[in-house]
Amino acid sequence: TWHNKSPASVGYIGHNDYTRIIIVAFRGTANSEDWIQNSEFSFDSWPPHIPGSMVHHGFLNAYQSVSDKVTKSISRLAAKYPLYKIVFTGHSLGGAESAMCVVDMLHQKPELKSRTHLYTYGMPRIGNDIWADSVDKLGIPIYRVVYESDLVPHIPFQWLGYRHFAQEVWIHQNKTVFCGKTHESLRCSASVALSDYSVPDHSQYTIADWEFSV
Numbered sequence: 001t002w003h004n005k006s007p008a009s010v011g012y013i014g015h016n017d018y019t020r021i022i023i024v025a026f027r028g029t030a031n032s033e034d035w036i037q038n039s040e041f042s043f044d045s046w047p048p049h050i051p052g053s054m055v056h057h058g059f060l061n062a063y064q065s066v067s068d069k070v071t072k073s074i075s076r077l078a079a080k081y082p083l084y085k086i087v088f089t090g091h092s093l094g095g096a097e098s099a100m101c102v103v104d105m106l107h108q109k110p111e112l113k114s115r116t117h118l119y120t121y122g123m124p125r126i127g128n129d130i131w132a133d134s135v136d137k138l139g140i141p142i143y144r145v146v147y148e149s150d151l152v153p154h155i156p157f158q159w160l161g162y163r164h165f166a167q168e169v170w171i172h173q174n175k176t177v178f179c180g181k182t183h184e185s186l187r188c189s190a191s192v193a194l195s196d197y198s199v200p201d202h203s204q205y206t207i208a209d210w211e212f213s214v
Contacts, residue, residue: 002069007061009097013073020084022077024101028092041156049107050134055127056156059096071105078112087117091205092152095123099135106138117141121205122152125162132183135165142167146189147204151197153189
């Protein structure tokens with residue numbers, strides 16, 4: 001486990017011998033300090049191996065505060081359990097950190113690509129179009145889950161230069177809509193009007209009626 005107070009980053013790494021999965025889980029926004037961190041909309045250049053890629057300053061600070069510890073732990077468990085899938089996941093800020101961790105980890109250990117999956121829930125936009133394209137090009141299973149009219153996946157706003165990567169899964173009216181390879185698809189949560197964005201929907205992922213498998 002890790003629990004960094006400032007910048008805030010909390011999570012754990014574990015394994016399930018029954019399902020043969022290694023879990024890398026980042027906690028979401030939990031307090032006012034986290035929200036301040038989330039509201040810093042400036043960009044930083046990252047990662048170094050992707051020219052032109054820019055990501056959210058606050059999210060990057062949170063991830064880099066624990067990145068060495070987390071990636072070393074993943075490498076150790078991946079070597080110990082070579083047949084296990086590796087599932088990265090997180091809600092809100094944790095979703096942003098989990099996506100960054102996937103990009104970081106696969107640059108360090110590209111041999112883990114065939115084992116890697118990414119599931120995010122209520123994740124805000126992380127970076128610019130070059131960043132988003134680089135995530136799409138990883139070629140791994142990605143499920144970017146958005147519940148109904150959750151506000152958080154719509155920020156930071158696109159007019160600030162931010163864009164989501166693809167593979168959205170929209171939970172809407174008790175149905176699961178797989179949005180495919182289209183960025184910000186109008187078939188999915190991008191169709192929600194600004195006036196309908198919902199803060200309460202951001203905390204509904206644990207009770208949503210949907211399913212898909214690793």
